[in-house]
Amino acid sequence: MKESELIIMKRKIEQLGALMQGVLQELTNLRDLSVGTLETVKKMPGYEKAIKALEKEIKEKQEKKNVE
Numbered sequence: 001m002k003e004s005e006l007i008i009m010k011r012k013i014e015q016l017g018a019l020m021q022g023v024l025q026e027l028t029n030l031r032d033l034s035v036g037t038l039e040t041v042k043k044m045p046g047y048e049k050a051i052k053a054l055e056k057e058i059k060e061k062q063e064k065k066n067v068e
Contacts, residue, residue, distance in 0.1 A: 041047060
């Protein structure tokens with residue numbers, strides 16, 4: 001392989017590495033946002049009631065799916 005091709009490949013690999021670092025940072029930001037949102041919602045009035053309603057809906061859907 002020519003030296004120029006190797007240099008081009010090296011640059012591309014470095015660019016991909018930098019891109020992946022950006023993706024990982026964005027993923028971390030999204031995780032932090034999700035956790036913060038969840039903790040905020042947990043403090044809202046009616047949270048427990050809403051969770052129980054969701055659990056009931058999920059259970060009903062699963063039972064309906066198993067019957068079909």
